[in-house]
Amino acid sequence: MKLVSLFILFLSWLLLLIYGAYFLISSFSTDTITLAARLPFSTHISQLTLPDSRLTTHNSQLITHDSRFTLHASRFMLHDLRFFPSLMADTQNRALHLDTIVYDSTNNIQSASDTLTYVEKKQIMGHQNPWLWQVNYFGKSFKLVNALIVTIVISTVSMIILLIIILLNRTRLEREQKLRQFLLEKYQSLIVEYLYGDVVSDEFLKIASDDFRRQVLIDQIIDVSINLKGDTGEKLTMLYNQLGLDKDSIRKAYSKKWHHKVKGFRELAFMNNREANAEIYNALNSPNEILRMEAQIALVRLSGENPFLFLSELKRPFSLWEQITLYELLVQHSLPVPEFSQWLDSPNPTIIMFALRMVREYKQKNSEPKVVKVLSHQEAKVKNLAIEVVGDLDMRSSLEVMKKMYKNEDYHNCLEILRSMAKMPEPSMLGFLKLVLDKEDDVQLQIEATRAIENMGEVGVAALVKIMKSEYKNYNIIVRHVLDRRIN
Amino acid sequence: MAFFFAHIIFILTLLIFGSYLLLGIFSALALRKYLRKNSYINYNSLVLSPISPRVSIIAPAYNESKNIIDNVRTLLSLYYNNFEVVIVNDGSTDDTFSKIKDAFNLVRVNYFFDYRIPCERIKGVYKSKDPSFNRLTVIDKNNGGKADSLNAGINISRSPLIVTIDADSIIEADSLLKLVKPFLEEKEHKVIGTGGVIRIANSCEIEKGFIRKIHLPQKMLPRLQVLEYTRAFLLGRMAWSHLDGLMLISGAMGMFDRETVIQAGGYSIKTVGEDMELVLRMRRYMSEKGCKYEVTYIPDPLCWTEVPSDLRSMQKQRNRWTRGLIESLWTHRIMFFNRKYRRLGLLGYPYWFFFEWLSPLIAFAGFVYTAYLIITGHLNWSFFLLLFLFVYTFAALLSTWAVLFEEITFHKYERKRDVFRLLAAAFVEPFFYPVHTWFAVTGNIQSLLRVKAWGSVKRKGFEIKKKAKKKPAPVTGAPR
Numbered sequence: 021m022k023l024v025s026l027f028i029l030f031l032s033w034l035l036l037l038i039y040g041a042y043f044l045i046s047s048f049s050t051d052t053i054t055l056a057a058r059l060p061f062s063t064h065i066s067q068l069t070l071p072d073s074r075l076t077t078h079n080s081q082l083i084t085h086d087s088r089f090t091l092h093a094s095r096f097m098l099h100d101l102r103f104f105p106s107l108m109a110d111t112q113n114r115a116l117h118l119d120t121i122v123y124d125s126t127n128n129i130q131s132a133s134d135t136l137t138y139v140e141k142k143q144i145m146g147h148q149n150p151w152l153w154q155v156n157y158f159g160k161s162f163k164l165v166n167a168l169i170v171t172i173v174i175s176t177v178s179m180i181i182l183l184i185i186i187l188l189n190r191t192r193l194e195r196e197q198k199l200r201q202f203l204l205e206k207y208q209s210l211i212v213e214y215l216y217g218d219v220v221s222d223e224f225l226k227i228a229s230d231d232f233r234r235q236v237l238i239d240q241i242i243d244v245s246i247n248l249k250g251d252t253g254e255k256l257t258m259l260y261n262q263l264g265l266d267k268d269s270i271r272k273a274y275s276k277k278w279h280h281k282v283k284g285f286r287e288l289a290f291m292n293n294r295e296a297n298a299e300i301y302n303a304l305n306s307p308n309e310i311l312r313m314e315a316q317i318a319l320v321r322l323s324g325e326n327p328f329l330f331l332s333e334l335k336r337p338f339s340l341w342e343q344i345t346l347y348e349l350l351v352q353h354s355l356p357v358p359e360f361s362q363w364l365d366s367p368n369p370t371i372i373m374f375a376l377r378m379v380r381e382y383k384q385k386n387s388e389p390k391v392v393k394v395l396s397h398q399e400a401k402v403k404n405l406a407i408e409v410v411g412d413l414d415m416r417s418s419l420e421v422m423k424k425m426y427k428n429e430d431y432h433n434c435l436e437i438l439r440s441m442a443k444m445p446e447p448s449m450l451g452f453l454k455l456v457l458d459k460e461d462d463v464q465l466q467i468e469a470t471r472a473i474e475n476m477g478e479v480g481v482a483a484l485v486k487i488m489k490s491e492y493k494n495y496n497i498i499v500r501h502v503l504d505r506r507i508n
Numbered sequence: 509m510a511f512f513f514a515h516i517i518f519i520l521t522l523l524i525f526g527s528y529l530l531l532g533i534f535s536a537l538a539l540r541k542y543l544r545k546n547s548y549i550n551y552n553s554l555v556l557s558p559i560s561p562r563v564s565i566i567a568p569a570y571n572e573s574k575n576i577i578d579n580v581r582t583l584l585s586l587y588y589n590n591f592e593v594v595i596v597n598d599g600s601t602d603d604t605f606s607k608i609k610d611a612f613n614l615v616r617v618n619y620f621f622d623y624r625i626p627c628e629r630i631k632g633v634y635k636s637k638d639p640s641f642n643r644l645t646v647i648d649k650n651n652g653g654k655a656d657s658l659n660a661g662i663n664i665s666r667s668p669l670i671v672t673i674d675a676d677s678i679i680e681a682d683s684l685l686k687l688v689k690p691f692l693e694e695k696e697h698k699v700i701g702t703g704g705v706i707r708i709a710n711s712c713e714i715e716k717g718f719i720r721k722i723h724l725p726q727k728m729l730p731r732l733q734v735l736e737y738t739r740a741f742l743l744g745r746m747a748w749s750h751l752d753g754l755m756l757i758s759g760a761m762g763m764f765d766r767e768t769v770i771q772a773g774g775y776s777i778k779t780v781g782e783d784m785e786l787v788l789r790m791r792r793y794m795s796e797k798g799c800k801y802e803v804t805y806i807p808d809p810l811c812w813t814e815v816p817s818d819l820r821s822m823q824k825q826r827n828r829w830t831r832g833l834i835e836s837l838w839t840h841r842i843m844f845f846n847r848k849y850r851r852l853g854l855l856g857y858p859y860w861f862f863f864e865w866l867s868p869l870i871a872f873a874g875f876v877y878t879a880y881l882i883i884t885g886h887l888n889w890s891f892f893l894l895l896f897l898f899v900y901t902f903a904a905l906l907s908t909w910a911v912l913f914e915e916i917t918f919h920k921y922e923r924k925r926d927v928f929r930l931l932a933a934a935f936v937e938p939f940f941y942p943v944h945t946w947f948a949v950t951g952n953i954q955s956l957l958r959v960k961a962w963g964s965v966k967r968k969g970f971e972i973k974k975k976a977k978k979k980p981a982p983v984t985g986a987p988r
Contacts, residue, residue, distance in 0.1 A: 038526070165891075168898045175901035182908045183931065186915050190924060279544040286548070309693065310545045341692035344560060348553035377559050432767075463622035501620035506635040506642075 200236055203227065207240040214259060215252050224263055238265050242290045260291050270296050278306075282314045289318035297322055304330055313342045320349055328358050331371055338370040343377060361387035369399050376402075380409045388415045395421050403429075404436050411440025419444065423452050431462070438468035445475040450483055457487065457495075470495075470502045517874045518895075524863050525902055532909060534747035539807055539917060542746075551685040554692075555587050561668050561691065563591040563684060563763070566661030568654050569608075569675040570598040575717075577611045579675055582717030584643055588684040592643050594661045595675070599628075599651025613637045614646055619664070625774030627659040628652035654759070655775035655782040662766060662774055670766045674813065677760045678709055678719055683810040687763040690804040697802040700768045700790050703757030704810035705741040707920065708734050710817060719812055724926040729822065731933045732940055733815045739910040742807060742917065749805030753856030755791075755836075757803070759783035761811040768794065768801075779839070781832015788840045795849045809918060823947050830951025833865055868948035875942060900938045907934035 210223055228234045238260070245256050260266055272284030273296035281303065288296055300322070303315035316334075320327040331338075350357065361384060363375035372394060379387045394406040395418060410418035422437045429437065438456065441449055449472065456469040473480040473487075487495050501507060554560055565583055569576055576595075583593045597605045608614065619633035628650040636644055649660050658672050669691060673679065683704070690702045710730040713721035725731045748754040757764075759782065772793040775782045787803060794801040816822040837860060844861065846853040881887035911930055914920070921927055 165894065168894050172894075172897050172901050175898075175905045179901070179905045179908050182905070182912050186908075186912050186927065186931070189912075189915055190919075190927065193919070279547075282548050309695075310548065314548065337695045339693050339695060340559070340561075341689060344557045344692065345550075345553050347559060348557060381558065463620060467620060497618070497620050500618035504618040506615070506617050506637075507619060 196232075199232070203233060203236045204240055207237050208244075211240065211244055211256070211259075215248075215255055224259070228263065234263075234265065234268060237263070238268065238287055241265070242287065245290060257291055261293075266291065266293050266295070269293065273299050278308050278311045281311055285311075285314045285318040289321040292322065294322050304333060305335055307336075309339070312336065313345065316342060317345060317349055320346065320355065321353070325356075326358070327355055331363050331366070331374070334368060334371060338368065338374055343370075343374045346374075347378070347381065357382050359387070360384060361390045364390045364394055369397070369402050372397070372402055373405050376405050376409045380412050383413065385413055385415070388413070388417060391415060392418045392421060395425065400430055400433060404433050407433060407436040407440050411436075411443035414444045416444055416446065419446055419449060423449065426452075426456075431465075435464055435468060438465060438472055442468060442472035442475050445472065445477070445480065447476055447479045450476065450479065454483065454487070457498075463498075466498050467501060470498050474499075474502050517870055520862075520867060520870055521899065524867060527859065527863060528743070528906055531747035532743055532906075534750045535743045535913070538746045538750035539742070539913065542807055543917060549689075551587075551682060551689075554589075554685050554688070556589050558589070560588070560590050561688065562666075563588065563669045563671055563688060564594055564661070564665030564667040564766070565591060565671045565673060565684075566594045566596065566658055566665060567673050567675040568596045568598050568657030568661065569600065569604055570651070570654075570657075571600045571602045571604060572675050573600070573602040573604045573607055575676060576604050576608050578717035579678075580608060580612065580644065582679060583673075584641065585681070586679060586684050587682050588688070591684060592645060592665070592667065594645045594647065594665055596647045596649060596657040596661045598649060598653070598657040605646075605648055608646060609634065612641050612644055612646075614644075622663055624663050624770050625659040627656050627663065627774075630660060633664065653777055655777045655779075658782075659774040659777075662769055665766060668766055669763055670769065671761065671763045672759070673761045673811065674759060676813070677706075678714060678717060678812040679761065680808075680810055680812075681718070683761065683808075684763075686806055686808045687761075687810065690806065691763070691765070697800045698768075698794070699765065699804055700794060700801050701757050701762060701764045701787060702804045702806065703745065703754070703762045704806045704808055706737065706758050706760045707809045707812045708737055708815050709812035710814055712812065722920050722922070724921055724929055725815075725817070727817050728933070728936070729819070730815050730817050731929065732937050733822075734930060735907050735910060735933055735937055737815075738914050739907060742913040743906075743910055745805050746807055748856060749803065751855060752802065752851045753859070754803045754805055755787055755852065755856050755860055756784045757787050757805075760813050764790070776839075779832055779835040780828045781836050784832060785836040785839060788836055788843070791852055792840055792843065792849065795852075807917060809920060819943070823950065826944070826947035827951040827954050830865075830948050831955045833860065834952065834955045837861055837865060868945045869952060871941075871945045872949045875945065903938040903941070904935050907937055 206227060207224070210227075214220075214223075224237060228237045241256060241260050245253060248256055266288075269284050269287035269291070270293070272280045273288060275281055275284065281299075284296065285300055285303070288294075288300075297319075300315045300318050303311050304319070306312045306315065316330055319330050323329060349355065357378075360375040360378040360382070363371050364379075364387065366372050366375070376391065376394065378384075379391060388410075391406060391409055391413070392415060395403060395410070397403050397406065407418075407422060409415075410422075419441065422440065426434055426437050438453075441453065453469045453473050457466055457473070460466055460469070470484065473483055476483075484495075484499055488499055565586075567579070567583065572579070580593065580595060595608065597608070613636050614634040615637055616632045617635045621630050621633065631648045631650065634646040634648065636642065645664060647657075647660055647664060649657065652660075654674075661672075662670055669688065671684065671687065687702050687704060691699045693699075708725060708730055709719065710725035710727070711723045712719050713723070725734060745754060745756070762783070764786075768790055769786070772786070772790045774786075776785045776789070779785045791801070791803065816825055837857070840857070843849045843853045843857045845858060849857070878887065878892070908931065911927070911934060915927065921930065
């Protein structure tokens with residue numbers, strides 16, 4: 021809300037600036053009538069050629085009769101009026117007093133474009149505005165001067181408004197913090213008495229009189245419910261429903277504002293209320309990533325038997341952040357763990373990656389055939405993760421596959437293949453690894469290949485001893501690096 | 509001539525003010541989205557998650573003897589599950605290295621060093637014998653400057669994400685969690701870098717490398733820089749990130765995709781503005797490769813640093829910033845109004861060119877011309893006063909705006925008195941503009957003269973309120 025008002029304030033400021041700039045530009049160029057291509061050193065008013073019928077001369081004055089216009093001589097007075105004192109414009113009377121235009125001999129008039137101008141009057145800045153009309157224009161474009169004055173006034177007023185907002189905001193924060201603290205303590209003791217004593221739900225209603233207080237109560241109930249199970253947990257849920265707080269949460273879930281929806285989803289998920297499940301399902305493919313994630317989390321909690329069903333329906337990318345959050349939920353709430361291999365052939369690569377990670381975390385080794393199949397996935401990063409997972413889970417049927425794919429893979433996948441081979445040392449790979457060590461120039465690839473050989477035990481060490489004697493490359497330094505256990 | 513000074517400068521002023529307002533709008537939008545989004549985030553799930561990506565923190569240290577032990581301890585105790593700390597001793601001439609070696613029980617390891625990015629010779633890589641410090645790696649190398657040290661650290665790190673910091677910065681305990689999040693949220697666009705807000709630690713109470721109590725700087729000069737930093741970080745960079753035109757991630761702390769940094773060639777040792785230059789080069793590299801990418805920015809305060817508290821030190825720092833800016837802009841001049849680089853080429857680069865580099869020079873010319881008019885008696889004083897009021901009220905308003913942003917977002921200054929003092933500083937700050945302009949001009953002159961010095965900043969050291977023991981001065985320049 022505060023940021024919205026800031027936004028509006030900024031916008032109005034910007035409009036004002038554009039408006040000012042427009043005035044400035046218009047004062048330079050528009051509606052200019054050249055009275056004389058180049059005025060002689062001394063020109064009497066009566067000698068001026070007037071090209072427009074809206075201009076006349078009378079005694080020592082140049083006058084305009086068109087009320088929509090005002091006379092203006094800004095171009096002559098760019099830097100100092102004192103050079104041209106006779107050009108002071110009496111804009112009130114739409115007349116210029118210029119008995120004789122006399123140039124100061126020390127000041128060379130810039131060019132033949134020097135003109136007397138009259139400029140179209142704008143409603144806001146024009147002389148119909150009594151407040152602005154009284155200002156001395158210092159010999160400058162009155163529109164520019166007015167724009168500057170208006171800007172200064174608006175700046176000052178805005179500043180005062182902002183100062184007030186800052187102060188009010190600070191006071192509000194302090195007040196809310198105190199009130200929240202008081203309410204939290206009060207609710208906490210009431211909840212304990214309600215659960216284990218004889219306090220009835222009506223007691224809460226006396227305090228939870230407005231939205232802020234009700235929200236604090238919901239937050240507190242959720243906070244307490246995290247650590248409660250069984251009858252007491254159910255009793256707390258009953259309190260939540262009796263006080264009509266569930267209606268508050270449902271209302272939030274159906275709100276048009278996404279951040280209210282998120283709050284609603286969270287509360288309903290915590291309180292195991294499924295009344296807004298339809299709305300939560302709708303949010304599952306929302307373009308708003310936060311809403312989508314909250315919907316996923318809520319559904320995991322509210323879907324009962326198959327909490328990860330939504331993975332099959334998810335079309336948008338499933339970010340690592342979402343994956344971490346979901347995994348955390350799975351661990352924290354001891355939810356039933358499904359066979360994640362069922363998503364290893366998902367059309368959504370990010371779902372496959374999540375499934376791979378979960379297969380690894382829950383050590384679902386029976387997924388080996390499907391995981392090995394993912395090694396031939398078309399996306400490099402999916403393949404990379406699959407290579408990592410086969411190594412972590414010691415899925416040895418992947419070794420031959422990886423050996424074959426090595427030459428066609430990018431640098432990162434090659435590196436990961438070697439790391440995986442190091443995790444599941446297999447003497448049958450010795451020839452391949454020696455070849456890698458021999459052919460590859462990259463330090464990391466050499467190190468990983470050496471490590472894979474070294475992990476093979478006696479066979480590997482014997483091979484390394486032989487390799488170290490080679491003069492083809494300086495293998496000693498690589499082997500020493502690999503053998504140093506302090507390097508992780 | 510007269511036309512130039514009367515109109516061009518004025519138009520430029522209007523454009524600058526207009527751009528600030530636009531940035532303010534975008535910043536407000538971005539902040540609103542960020543705050544709403546993150547009010548629901550539970551970072552705890554990241555702290556212990558086994559699937560969070562590994563991060564390497566790289567901290568170059570040159571003659572940091574007095575603070576190094578506390579700083580390393582702080583780094584080792586950050587909230588995150590999967591990270592390593594790489595300290596690069598950049599040929600310190602004091603006892604920085606021996607202190608750290610003794611304190612953490614370090615021994616040399618047989619490291620086969622991979623110079624993927626060129627850097628000065630590595631004398632040795634050290635690890636601790638104590639398993640509780642197994643996250644720590646120390647590189648001892650020949651002196652080559654901050655950029656060179658960072659390159660050495662990047663070479664040795666084995667994590668997909670790297671965090672580069674100044675060894676003398678005080679890092680917030682949860683900064684890694686916040687910095688890593690944009691990388692975890694990556695979708696179609698690869699996140700190549702993330703920056704955050706750098707706060708000013710002058711006058712704050714610091715204990716064992718952590719900020720214990722936050723105070724507004726006592727001295728006016730650092731206090732004015734608080735305003736400047738708040739404006740730059742909360743109004744400027746937040747908006748540029750929203751507009752996909754962010755060109756600078758502060759050298760004090762930033763997280764990068766290691767592979768992109770290496771592919772782009774690492775930090776440049778030819779510039780004193782290596783932080784800006786790296787971001788520009790990474791962006792250029794990604795654009796030229798045709799990759800979808802983004803550089804993100806978070807408004808959370810990530811680390812605290814000490815800023816110069818005297819004019820001489822500040823001049824050195826600002827001169828360096830100006831030289832860095834010029835060098836970065838010149839190196840990547842191909843981006844200027846180049847559609848190939850999207851908004852960065854069409855908006856971000858021209859903005860820095862005109863408003864960050866050119867405008868102080870034009871402003872300086874304006875000051876000189878005004879002086880000329882005063883001396884020759886040609887100054888229209890009443891109009892001058894009007895223009896001054898216009899600029900002054902607007903500048904003060906922008907600073908008040910920045911204070912408001914700070915108040916409604918993170919309000920780090922708990923005492924009301926500090927907020928009032930900050931607001932009072934907002935009214936003093938516009939008078940300080942000519943000084944900034946002068947620093948920018950001297951920076952330009954130094955750049956023309958090809959001055960390469962880093963310009964070490966004399967620091968007062970962080971104050972420890974508990975019986976006012978002053979920590980001695982760290983060395984490297986303050987972050988941008």
